[in-house]
Amino acid sequence: xxIRVENLHKSFGTEQVLDGITLDIPDRSFFSxxxxxxxxxxxxxxxxxGIESAxxxxxxxxxxxxxxxxxxxxxxxxxxxxxxxxxxLTVRENLASPLxxxxxxxxxxxxxxxxxxTAEMLKIDHILNNLPEEVSGGEAQRTAISRALxxxxxxxxxxxxxxxxxxxxxxxxxxxxxxxxxxxxxxVIYATPQAGDALAMSTHIGFLHDGNIxxxxxxxxxxxxxxxxxxxxxxxxxxxxxxPVTLVQEPTSTDRYFEVDDDTRIPxxxxxxxxxxxxxxxxxxxxxxxxxxxxxEASITPTLSFVETVGSxxxxxxxxxxxxxxxxxxxxLHLETGASISFALDPKKFYVYDPEAGDLIAAGDKIPSxx
Amino acid sequence: MxxxxxxxxxxxxxxxxxxxxxxxxxxxxxxxxxxxNALxxxxxxxxxxxxxxxxGLxxxxxxxxxxxxEDVTEKPPAERDIAQVFQFPVIxxxxxxxxxxxxxxxxxxTPENEIEERVQKIADLLELNDILHSSPSNLGPELNQLVALxxxxxxxxxxxxxxxxxxxxxxxxxxxxxxxxxxxxQQEFEIxxxxxxxxxxEALTFAExxxxxxxxxxxxxxxxxxxxxxxxxxxxxxxxxxxGMNLLxxxxxxxxxxxxxxxGPHTISVSADIHDEIDLSWTDCQIGIRPSSVTVQVADPKxxxxxxxxxxxxxxxxxxxxxxxxxxxxxxxxxxxxVAHDFMIEEGASIWLNFPPxxxxxxxxxxxVHAQ
Numbered sequence: 001x002x003i004r005v006e007n008l009h010k011s012f013g014t015e016q017v018l019d020g021i022t023l024d025i026p027d028r029s030f031f032s033x034x035x036x037x038x039x040x041x042x043x044x045x046x047x048x049x050g051i052e053s054a055x056x057x058x059x060x061x062x063x064x065x066x067x068x069x070x071x072x073x074x075x076x077x078x079x080x081x082x083x084x085x086x087x088x089l090t091v092r093e094n095l096a097s098p099l100x101x102x103x104x105x106x107x108x109x110x111x112x113x114x115x116x117x118t119a120e121m122l123k124i125d126h127i128l129n130n131l132p133e134e135v136s137g138g139e140a141q142r143t144a145i146s147r148a149l150x151x152x153x154x155x156x157x158x159x160x161x162x163x164x165x166x167x168x169x170x171x172x173x174x175x176x177x178x179x180x181x182x183x184x185x186x187x188v189i190y191a192t193p194q195a196g197d198a199l200a201m202s203t204h205i206g207f208l209h210d211g212n213i214x215x216x217x218x219x220x221x222x223x224x225x226x227x228x229x230x231x232x233x234x235x236x237x238x239x240x241x242x243x244p245v246t247l248v249q250e251p252t253s254t255d256r257y258f259e260v261d262d263d264t265r266i267p268x269x270x271x272x273x274x275x276x277x278x279x280x281x282x283x284x285x286x287x288x289x290x291x292x293x294x295x296x297e298a299s300i301t302p303t304l305s306f307v308e309t310v311g312s313x314x315x316x317x318x319x320x321x322x323x324x325x326x327x328x329x330x331x332x333l334h335l336e337t338g339a340s341i342s343f344a345l346d347p348k349k350f351y352v353y354d355p356e357a358g359d360l361i362a363a364g365d366k367i368p369s370x371x
Numbered sequence: 372m373x374x375x376x377x378x379x380x381x382x383x384x385x386x387x388x389x390x391x392x393x394x395x396x397x398x399x400x401x402x403x404x405x406x407x408n409a410l411x412x413x414x415x416x417x418x419x420x421x422x423x424x425x426x427g428l429x430x431x432x433x434x435x436x437x438x439x440x441e442d443v444t445e446k447p448p449a450e451r452d453i454a455q456v457f458q459f460p461v462i463x464x465x466x467x468x469x470x471x472x473x474x475x476x477x478x479x480x481t482p483e484n485e486i487e488e489r490v491q492k493i494a495d496l497l498e499l500n501d502i503l504h505s506s507p508s509n510l511g512p513e514l515n516q517l518v519a520l521x522x523x524x525x526x527x528x529x530x531x532x533x534x535x536x537x538x539x540x541x542x543x544x545x546x547x548x549x550x551x552x553x554x555x556x557q558q559e560f561e562i563x564x565x566x567x568x569x570x571x572x573e574a575l576t577f578a579e580x581x582x583x584x585x586x587x588x589x590x591x592x593x594x595x596x597x598x599x600x601x602x603x604x605x606x607x608x609x610x611x612x613x614x615g616m617n618l619l620x621x622x623x624x625x626x627x628x629x630x631x632x633x634x635g636p637h638t639i640s641v642s643a644d645i646h647d648e649i650d651l652s653w654t655d656c657q658i659g660i661r662p663s664s665v666t667v668q669v670a671d672p673k674x675x676x677x678x679x680x681x682x683x684x685x686x687x688x689x690x691x692x693x694x695x696x697x698x699x700x701x702x703x704x705x706x707x708x709x710v711a712h713d714f715m716i717e718e719g720a721s722i723w724l725n726f727p728p729x730x731x732x733x734x735x736x737x738x739x740v741h742a743q
Contacts, residue, residue, distance in 0.1 A: 175696070224713070238691070
């Protein structure tokens with residue numbers, strides 16, 4: 001029951017939003033479309049759901065062409081950023097309404113059974129007799145989600161449904177969604193600019209960039225093997241560090257280095273396929289930088305501009321050769337702004353990108369691979 | 372800059388009607404001169420009401436607001452010299468960025484050469500130099516929010532600055548940069564600041580001291596580190612941290628003459644510092660442990676009884692780490708544990724958990740039990 005879209009094009013006036021998207025969304029997956037605001041995620045979702053039409057291209061559900069089928073004739077549910085509930089109806093009546101207006105002629109018992117079941121699943125069974133204005137934002141959003149789910153649609157489209165919620169509720173719902181949908185038959189298509197939300201919940205992620213899905217993969221695969229620079233720089237909290245380097249090899253030895261400038265050389269052990277003299281973009285994750293006391297071991301020594309400590313985690317914002325880079329440390333750190341901080345880097349955790357095309361051309365041995 | 376104090380504030384909406392709601396319930400809070408503070412809590416906790424009472428937009432039902440010891444409770448907002456940055460940037464579209472920044476000074480009759488100096492200083496600090504002569508309508512909400520901030524702090528006699536959920540309209544990818552500039556401005560000018568948010572990440576990164584409110588009451592006012600390490604009750608334990616502290620219902624048993632927490636068949640040691648404070652007759656006890664303090668082992672530790680067997684139910688990637696949701700064997704008790712981002716484990720796998728005693732908090736009737 002997957003979705004296949006082929007060669008979707010969409011422009012608004014002179015602005016091309018979708019530029020020939022072809023994409024397979026696997027059956028029962030939790031598929032997140034990730035991109036910054038304004039990249040066209042909502043448009044893509046609306047076209048897939050049948051709320052908006054494409055300029056060109058086709059949409060298939062489970063092998064059947066749906067391109068021109070109206071949204072009410074599809075088995076879809078929609079959840080938006082704004083919680084849309086009927087203000088004059090109780091939560092119970094809100095949940096029941098999609099079944100009551102449906103052509104399926106549900107019996108009163110069947111409606112009550114489904115309302116109870118869905119409310120329990122979304123943990124709103126204690127507020128069924130309340131009006132939407134009497135419940136919290138999180139409960140109102142769960143009511144909206146329940147309304148979308150109650151018809152047991154084959155496809156559920158969610159457009160930034162957590163954006164307006166309290167931090168703690170978002171955390172809770174993220175966890176609930178992951179669990180809920182891993183047990184349901186529904187295929188979920190979820191649009192978000194939040195890399196963190198997508199990484200927490202999804203089975204699959206597609207990254208939308210310049211009107212195309214430039215990479216689509218299993219959640220782990222796109223995180224560990226971002227195939228292009230824009231994906232690497234977006235899918236991480238904080239994002240992957242990227243530094244322009246030149247590969248150098250000493251004439252008198254086999255040692256290779258990524259040279260940042262005359263003073264900074266980073267070991268390039270294991271990258272035998274790369275060519276000396278060539279320039280690359282070197283990537284490494286903020287979690288993979290190890291603080292070192294010993295200057296001799298140091299691979300890089302950036303200058304600290306700012307530390308953020310939340311709970312047990314410190315995020316170091318640093319200036320390295322005029323670029324902002326980040327390190328993530330699993331314990332609280334108390335360091336002086338302006339200090340030089342040495343890190344050892346493990347070449348086995350490096351990513352090497354082509355500086356022009358932006359594609360991943362090599363990765364260290366410790367980066368998980370996917371066949 | 373100034374010290375801001377709220378003294379025994381109580382605020383009731385719709386007093387005497389059927390809709391009467393107590394929004395603030397006897398809150399005392401002192402913001403030291405020049406410090407960065409946050410007011411954090413879930414929706415409806417009263418934080419926005421308290422902010423409006425401090426700025427003067429709202430008169431409290433009871434209690435006083437003092438600026439440097441002077442009672443300003445009756446004074447209108449304009450006489451308090453408190454600047455405010457709102458959820459959505461409030462900017463004059465008819466002026467360029469320079470004009471917006473200069474506005475409060477021009478209003479006060481400051482000479483133009485002084486204005487220029489001051490605008491330049493603010494622009495340097497907030498990195499607005501390139502857009503000084505742009506129209507705000509051409510800039511995104513992030514930059515406009517920085518302009519609003521700059522305008523708020525441009526007068527040297529500003530006594531404090533209040534932020535009300537200022538990141539609401541800021542694109543996720545830009546938040547890091549904006550947070551940093553706001554923080555740097557606060558530090559540079561040593562402005563007394565109060566930042567209202569529901570987002571603990573913003574509160575903890577901005578503030579030296581964070582006040583947490585719930586149901587109109589101030590629950591704890593402490594540094595981020597103290598809130599994290601020593602929550603006064605289970606609410607704070609859960610609320611601070613992402614995910615929050617694991618809070619596990621437990622019984623109390625005696626083992627080798629020391630009180631232990633008992634969860635189903637599993638016995639868990641607690642720090643020796645609090646042994647004397649725990650009463651073996653207690654019921655309604657909880658232990659708390661941070662997901663980052665739980666030690667995870669994938670190989671069977673065999674004879675080592677400090678490890679509890681568990682099963683991995685869920686693996687999530689959160690904030691640069693993986694969070695495992697596990698269930699302790701022979702119980703329905705869930706424990707979350709934090710592991711490295713490249714720790715490879717499948718849902719359904721068996722693992723073993725250790726709770727280092729020094730990292731275990733003990734709660735009785737939801738209140739923290741501390742060493743005397």
